[in-house]
Structure formats: C-alpha cells, structure tokens
Amino acid sequence: MKFNKNLENIKTYEAGKPIELVVREYGIEPKDIVKLASNENPYGTSPKVIEAVSAIVSKMALYPDDSMIKLKKALSARFDVKDENIIIGSGSDQVIEFLIHAKAHEGSKILMNSITFAMYEIYSKHVGAEVIRTTSQEHNLDEFYELYKKEKPEIIFICTPNNPTGDALDADEIYNFLNKIDSDTLVVIDAAYLEYAVLKDSKKKIVVKNLITKFDNVIYLGTFSKAYGLGGMRVGYGVADAKIIKELYKLRPPFNITTLSLEAASVALGDEEFVQKSVTLNFEQMKRYEEFAKEQKIDIINSYTNFITLCLNSSQNSTKISNQLLQKGMIVRDLSSYNMNAIRVTIGTQEQNSRFFELVIQFL
Structure with a gap:
C-alpha cells in the first residue's frame, strides 16, 4: 500500500510518557509516580472549572455549539x-496545522528556530515544505532576518517563550522585526507560555490588539x-486579522472542540486569581531549581x-539519566532528540x- 510520500521523512512526535504506561512497564504504583515532563499545571485547574464542567456532563450526548460563541x-x-x-x-497545535495547510505547499519554505516546538517541522513536512532553521540555540531575530532575506519563506515561526528551552523575546524586539517583514509572509507568534513570562518580566508582554491591528500578516497563538491547567481538554486559539481567520475556517472540521472543553475554557478564562496563583507559585519553586543547578x-x-x-556536561548523559529517573517513577523530558544533552523539567509542586532533587542527585 502506498502513502503520501511526504510522510517518509517524518518522525512521529513523542509526547511525554503517560503515568499509565510507566505503571505498566515498571510496576510502580501510580501514587509513587511524579510526572514533570509535559509542562502541565501541577496545581490542577480552577475549582470553578470543575464545578462548571460537572454541571453539564449530561450534555455529552449532544454536539457542541459549533459557533463557540x-x-x-x-x-x-x-x-x-x-x-x-x-x-x-483542539490545542493551539491544531491552529498551527491549519496555518501551514492554508499558506504553504510543496516547495514552500518555512523558517523557525534551530531548537523549537517539534510540530512546526512535522506539519511543514505534511505539505512538502522545506524547513529552514537558524543556527542559534535561542531566538536571534537578526539571524532570522538574514535568513528571511535570503530564503523568502512563506511562514516564519517565533515561539516566545520558546519550547523546549524557555527563553523569551521582549515585545519591542518582536515589533522591530515585524516592521521589516513583507505583508505576504505569515508570521506566527506562538505564545503558549506567555502568562508565565509576563509575570517574570513585563517587557515580554504582547498586546494582542495592537499586534494584529498593526500587522495584518501576523497571528498570535x-x-x-x-x-489554565486544561491540558486534558485540548483548547487553543489564534487571534489575527479577519482575512487570515476566514481562510483558516475553510480547514477547520465541524465540532472540533467538545462541549465540556468549551465550557472549561470559558470558565477558566474568567478565574484570573487561579492563574496568577499558579504562575506565582511556579516561579517561587523555580528558584529552587536555579539554586540546585x-x-x-x-x-x-x-x-x-x-x-x-x-544542560548537562560531557560526563553526563541526558538519555541515561532520564531513564534512571523513569525507573524510579520520575518522568522528565530527555532533549537528546533536539541534539541537546539536556533534560527539560516541569516545575512541579514543592x-x-x-x-526530583533527591533522585537526580543520585545519578549526576
């Protein structure tokens, strides 16, 4: 049986190992497993969300409101x-898929950072586009601009803060870069972690209305x-000029978000107190990692x-340490697939x- 030839050079995206799989493979009790691999909110979700979703469980038999009003x-x-x-x-990565299918095609060029969210490349290869990467580990917009002038990409991805490295750009840097890009090049600002960045440094804040008003070739994700703690509900969004959104809707399948997910996201957006508490606790705990390092x-x-x-040294091996941790019920993300001898650790509860500190020190 023959398949789309573009699939031949695509590696399957490996999500963080689920707790259930670790239970089966290593025989560890679920209560003894700590998952710090997928950047989920360790404080769960807002109690208001749980209450609201519980109240409409009986509506599961009905299709969701496809207008998502x-x-x-x-x-x-x-x-x-x-x-x-x-x-x-269904997650912001579905919007990324829409964007690439709407704008790119066989032979298109798509520019992204050397180390960044893997789905940009995977979706690019779906349509046979060529992936152009910078050489810098962190986002260097001067290098982006040089490659933009040389390669003339159809799409540019800027992930800020960046996954899996965690670095972030100042909003002014982004605006200065966008001022130099022609209006037919689509620029994607993937801001999945921006709620965290803004608390740590106000210069990272992007005013979405100003962004899409000034630049009609930019979409904010x-x-x-x-x-918001809704990883299991799979809800993301894009904000852009109405002309871009209209084209994306031609690719959106009907009922792509569940009734429960829509309710959860709507209520979560209104509980800013929960979000601020989660973000504040996150950075309090991050200081412990900085001191440990x-x-x-x-x-x-x-x-x-x-x-x-x-980032480990040459005498240490990220894959070996990740596997040793896994056997003890500690799930982290090995970054060797990004050609980094490093592990990415979600900031958990105290x-x-x-x-994590207790276990990893045994293997370092």
Whole structure:
C-alpha cells in the first residue's frame, strides 16, 4: 500500500510518557509516580472549572455549539478584538496545522528556530515544505532576518517563550522585526507560555490588539493547556486579522472542540486569581531549581515558562539519566532528540520538586 510520500521523512512526535504506561512497564504504583515532563499545571485547574464542567456532563450526548460563541466572547473581551478575529483549535497545535495547510505547499519554505516546538517541522513536512532553521540555540531575530532575506519563506515561526528551552523575546524586539517583514509572509507568534513570562518580566508582554491591528500578516497563538491547567481538554486559539481567520475556517472540521472543553475554557478564562496563583507559585519553586543547578554546577537556560532546561556536561548523559529517573517513577523530558544533552523539567509542586532533587542527585 502506498502513502503520501511526504510522510517518509517524518518522525512521529513523542509526547511525554503517560503515568499509565510507566505503571505498566515498571510496576510502580501510580501514587509513587511524579510526572514533570509535559509542562502541565501541577496545581490542577480552577475549582470553578470543575464545578462548571460537572454541571453539564449530561450534555455529552449532544454536539457542541459549533459557533463557540461563549468562548469567543470571553476571548474577545480579554483581548479587545472582534469574534471574527478568533479561531479555536483542539490545542493551539491544531491552529498551527491549519496555518501551514492554508499558506504553504510543496516547495514552500518555512523558517523557525534551530531548537523549537517539534510540530512546526512535522506539519511543514505534511505539505512538502522545506524547513529552514537558524543556527542559534535561542531566538536571534537578526539571524532570522538574514535568513528571511535570503530564503523568502512563506511562514516564519517565533515561539516566545520558546519550547523546549524557555527563553523569551521582549515585545519591542518582536515589533522591530515585524516592521521589516513583507505583508505576504505569515508570521506566527506562538505564545503558549506567555502568562508565565509576563509575570517574570513585563517587557515580554504582547498586546494582542495592537499586534494584529498593526500587522495584518501576523497571528498570535495561545492555549489553555498550561497556566489554565486544561491540558486534558485540548483548547487553543489564534487571534489575527479577519482575512487570515476566514481562510483558516475553510480547514477547520465541524465540532472540533467538545462541549465540556468549551465550557472549561470559558470558565477558566474568567478565574484570573487561579492563574496568577499558579504562575506565582511556579516561579517561587523555580528558584529552587536555579539554586540546585548552581550547587551541582549544572548550566541552565533562563526560563520564562513553567519548565526549566538543565544542560548537562560531557560526563553526563541526558538519555541515561532520564531513564534512571523513569525507573524510579520520575518522568522528565530527555532533549537528546533536539541534539541537546539536556533534560527539560516541569516545575512541579514543592513536594514533587523535592523528590526530583533527591533522585537526580543520585545519578549526576
């Protein structure tokens, strides 16, 4: 049987190992497993969300509201934009898929950072596009611009804060870069972790209305999977000029977001107190990782997210250490697939982080 030839050179995306799989493979009790691999909110989700979703469980037999009006209205109010400027996806990565299929094709060029979210490349290869990468580990917009002038890409991906490294750009840097890009090049600002970055440094804040008003070739992406604690509900969104959104809707399947997910996201957006508490606790705990890294002489990348990247030295091996941790019930993300001898660790609760320090010191 023959398949699309573009699939031949695509590696399957490896998500963080689920707790259930570790239970089966290593016989460890679920209560003894700590998952710090997928950048989920360790404090769960807002109690208001749990209450709201519980109240509408009986509606599961019915198709969801495909207009998604409640969530769109909430996002419109949050960003001071119109409903027509918003598209909702099953996670922001579904919106990324829409964008690439809408704009790119066989032979197109798509520019991205050397180390960044893996799905940009995977979706690019779906359509036979050529992936152009920078050489810098962290986003260097001067290098982006030089490659833009040379390669003339159809799409540019800027992930800020960046996954899996955690670095972030100042908003002014982004605006200065966008001023130099022609209007036919689509620029994607993937801001999945921006709620964290803004608390740590106000210069990282992107005013979405100003962004899409000034630049009609830019789309801003956000998600409810991180700070809002809704990774299991799979809700993301894009905000852009209405002309871009109209084209993306031609690719959106009907009922792509469940009734329960729509309700959860709508209510979560209104509980800013929960989000601020989660983000504040995150950075309080991150200080412990920074102190630990200093004590153990481990290099880290300054992180504006809910995870931190520990860069190991030549005598240490990220894959070996990740596997040793896994056998003890501690799930972290090995970054060897990004050609980095590093592990990415989600900032957990105080108890979870203490457990990580206790275990990893045995293997370092």
